[in-house]
Structure formats: C-alpha cells, structure tokens
Amino acid sequence: SVSRADRFTESVIREMTRLSLQYGAVNLAQGFPDFPCPDELKAAACQAINADINQYAITWGAPELREELSRRVKAYNGMEFDPATGVTVTCGSTEAMLASLMAVIRPGEEVVVPEPFYENYGPDTILSGAVPRYVSLGDDFSIDEEAWKEAFSKKTRAVVINTPNNPTGKVFSKKELSFIADLCVENNAIAITDEIYEHILYDRKKHVSIGSLPEMQDRTITLGSFSKTYSVTGWRVGYALAHPELTGRIRKIHDFLTVGAPAPLQQACAAALRLPESYYRELAESYDRKRRILFAGLKKAGFSCTLPEGAYYIFTDISEFGKTDVEFARHLVQTAGVAAVPGSSFYHTGGETKLRFTFSKKDETLQEACRRLETIA
Numbered sequence: 001s002v003s004r005a006d007r008f009t010e011s012v013i014r015e016m017t018r019l020s021l022q023y024g025a026v027n028l029a030q031g032f033p034d035f036p037c038p039d040e041l042k043a044a045a046c047q048a049i050n051a052d053i054n055q056y057a058i059t060w061g062a063p064e065l066r067e068e069l070s071r072r073v074k075a076y077n078g079m080e081f082d083p084a085t086g087v088t089v090t091c092g093s094t095e096a097m098l099a100s101l102m103a104v105i106r107p108g109e110e111v112v113v114p115e116p117f118y119e120n121y122g123p124d125t126i127l128s129g130a131v132p133r134y135v136s137l138g139d140d141f142s143i144d145e146e147a148w149k150e151a152f153s154k155k156t157r158a159v160v161i162n163t164p165n166n167p168t169g170k171v172f173s174k175k176e177l178s179f180i181a182d183l184c185v186e187n188n189a190i191a192i193t194d195e196i197y198e199h200i201l202y203d204r205k206k207h208v209s210i211g212s213l214p215e216m217q218d219r220t221i222t223l224g225s226f227s228k229t230y231s232v233t234g235w236r237v238g239y240a241l242a243h244p245e246l247t248g249r250i251r252k253i254h255d256f257l258t259v260g261a262p263a264p265l266q267q268a269c270a271a272a273l274r275l276p277e278s279y280y281r282e283l284a285e286s287y288d289r290k291r292r293i294l295f296a297g298l299k300k301a302g303f304s305c306t307l308p309e310g311a312y313y314i315f316t317d318i319s320e321f322g323k324t325d326v327e328f329a330r331h332l333v334q335t336a337g338v339a340a341v342p343g344s345s346f347y348h349t350g351g352e353t354k355l356r357f358t359f360s361k362k363d364e365t366l367q368e369a370c371r372r373l374e375t376i377a
C-alpha cells in the first residue's frame with residue numbers, strides 16, 4: 001500500500017506561482033490580490049497585536065468573531081447559527097473543507113464532486129478516506145439531471161458544492177440548488193458548500209446558500225472565508241457553519257489539526273464584518289471592471305471564453321492553439337511572461353484544452369498581462 005501523500009501530486013496552482021516568480025512573469029495563476037486589503041483591517045490587526053491578543057484564541061474561534069459571523073450569515077445567507085454551537089473558525093476555508101470531510105466521512109463512503117472542481121477537493125477526498133464520484137458540469141457548466149441522479153446512491157455521504165464556482169465562474173441558481181437539495185434529502189446525504197466567493201458576483205446575480213433551502217439547514221456544512229471578500233488570503237481565517245452535532249465533530253478535527261486560527265487576525269476579521277454595505281458593492285464593481293479588462297485581452301489574444309457570473313477567474317478554451325494545457329502554460333510563462341493554471345488541475349481526468357486565468361489583480365497588472373498576451377497571437 002502507499003501513503004496518502006503518495007496518492008496525489010503537489011498543488012499545480014502553487015507550482016505555477018513559483019514558476020511565475022522564476023521567469024518574472026505576471027502571475028495570473030494563483031487567485032490572490034496584488035492590491036492592499038482595506039485599511040480598517042490593517043488597523044484592527046495592529047491594534048489587536050498591540051493589545052497583546054497574541055495567545056491562542058478559544059480553539060473554535062474568538063467569541064466576538066463567532067458572534068459577528070452569526071449576525072452576518074443571518075442577514076446575508078438567510079441561515080441561523082448559534083455562535084456557541086454552530087460556528088467554527090478555521091485556518092482558511094482550506095482547513096474548513098478538510099476538517100468537514102474528515103468529520104463526516106466513514107472511509108469508503110462516496111462524495112459527489114462536480115467537475116471541474118477547485119484543485120484541493122481531490123486531495124481532500126483522499127485525505128478523508130472518501131471515494132469521489134465526479135459528475136461533469138459539461139461544456140456549458142449546466143446540471144445534467146440524469147447524470148446527477150446517477151451519481152447519488154445510498155453510498156453517498158456528501159456532495160461538494162462551490163458557488164460562485166472556481167474555476168468556471170458559474171453561480172448555481174436556486175433551482176439548481178433545490179434539485180441538488182432534493183437528491184441530498186432522498187439519499188440522506190450532506191451538502192458541504194464552499195461559498196468563499198459569495199460576494200464576488202456580476203450582472204445582478206444573487207448568491208444562494210444551499211443551507212438556506214427547506215430541509216437543508218441541518219444537513220449542510222457551509223464554508224466561508226475572509227480571504228477573498230477582504231483581500232487577506234495570507235491571514236488564513238475561514239469558518240464552517242453547521243448543525244451542533246456536525247459542529248461538534250468538525251471542532252474535534254479542527255482542534256487537533258491546528259488548535260486554532262491566528263488570534264489577533266480573528267479580531268481584525270470581526271472588524272471586517274462591521275464594514276458598511278457599500279464595501280461589498282464596491283468590491284463587486286471593482287471585480288466587474290477587472291473581469292472586463294482580462295476578458296477583452298484574452299479575446300484579442302485569440303482565447304475562446306465566456307464572461308464568468310461570479311468569482312475571479314476566466315476559464316478559457318485553448319484548443320485553437322494546438323498545445324496541451326501543461327505545454328501551453330509553460331510556453332506562456334517562458335515566452336509571453338504570463339502565468340496561468342493548466343486546466344487538468346481541475347479535473348480527475350481531462351481538462352487538457354483549458355487554461356484558467358485570475359483577474360484578482362490591479363488594473364495595471366491586468367493591462368500589462370493583456371499586452372504580453374497579444375504577443376502570442
């Protein structure tokens with residue numbers, strides 16, 4: 001037998017960042033901002049450190065933060081969680097996903113994963129002992145109801161949802177989520193939903209949390225994070241919201257995995273949740289502008305793509321260029337000086353005709369990337 005670490009490769013997303021640094025490329029591979037986070041967050045973090053909030057927080061999260069989260073989730077996501085029994089603060093949604101899967105999976109149980117999927121979910125299923133059942137979102141990223149029905153069975157323990165979606169930019173509609181919710185209820189399965197991009201939406205799209213649908217609150221684990229909404233990916237603060245019984249199990253795993261998320265930064269994240277509503281509107285507007293800059297540049301350079309509905313990635317088709325995703329990604333870094341992520345990172349098999357670009361960058365960075373991409377046409 002092989003160790004679990006031998007059953008998956010290192011992250012291609014982070015490998016592309018290293019390659020990008022090596023070639024002095026514009027990094028449109030890893031999804032993190034190259035612009036600063038809000039001043040309010042920096043001030044609150046410094047203040048917490050100066051106030052000597054530098055020792056462990058309570059393992060499942062600072063009370064102030066859990067209270068602010070509970071309030072915010074009620075208002076934005078339409079779900080009620082008691083901060084004492086339903087909210088767990090984690091080291092990013094990365095830890096929240098792994099801890100949630102480890103908390104609910106009995107080895108050998110199946111987890112339905114829509115494909116393409118965020119790279120981490122592959123290793124996450126292996127580490128938790130789950131057997132993944134991939135269900136294709138197809139070329140138009142739609143829900144093929146027959147395929148989804150076939151993927152679910154009595155062996156299904158959970159389904160992993162990610163909306164707005166990385167890498168496709170799909171925003172799951174209420175109708176689609178209701179269909180998935182019915183499958184969860186019929187098969188007594190749990191929805192584990194990664195909603196890290198919940199505030200990054202375009203064209204008046206609305207975010208729907210599957211946990212807010214009828215009969216779903218008790219069988220959903222909702223994951224979120226401060227990383228993308230407040231541009232603090234390096235802080236590593238995320239959370240898991242779940243029924244007390246599920247929360248109890250998530251907290252046990254979380255405690256032994258990490259003890260807790262950084263204490264002073266949890267204070268700053270509580271301050272983030274007190275920002276005015278205008279903050280979220282401006283965030284979405286600014287990403288809408290960035291989305292259009294990159295989209296125009298990619299089109300001009302000959303990529304075939306559509307505008308994403310949410311999140312901050314454009315998933316392109318590269319069939320026209322006559323190279324596989326890995327070859328083409330390498331070629332782009334070395335010759336044009338732009339880094340992107342090979343599509344196969346988001347599939348268990350396939351994806352060789354795709355390439356993912358992020359637009360979570362300053363307008364100038366995106367403009368420079370577009371100029372460089374023109375050289376490949």
Ligand code: GLN
Pocket residue numbers: 013014029030031032118166
């Ligand atoms: N979620 C981001 C992406 O998909 C960052 C991944 C990571 O390195 N944690 O690029």
